[in-house]
Amino acid sequence: MKKFEPAYLKLLRSGELRERVKEAYKRLEACDICPRECGANRR
Numbered sequence: 001m002k003k004f005e006p007a008y009l010k011l012l013r014s015g016e017l018r019e020r021v022k023e024a025y026k027r028l029e030a031c032d033i034c035p036r037e038c039g040a041n042r043r
Contacts, residue, residue, distance in 0.1 A: 011017035
């Protein structure tokens with residue numbers, strides 16, 4: 001049986017995790033995460 005490995009570890013090795021974090025922070029600069037889409041800078 002193969003040992004369980006969390007999906008984020010694969011993302012970390014590939015560099016994709018870093019890119020996703022960058023994109024998440026970018027979205028917080030003009031917040032559009034909740035339905036209000038207020039555009040507030042949440043950084």
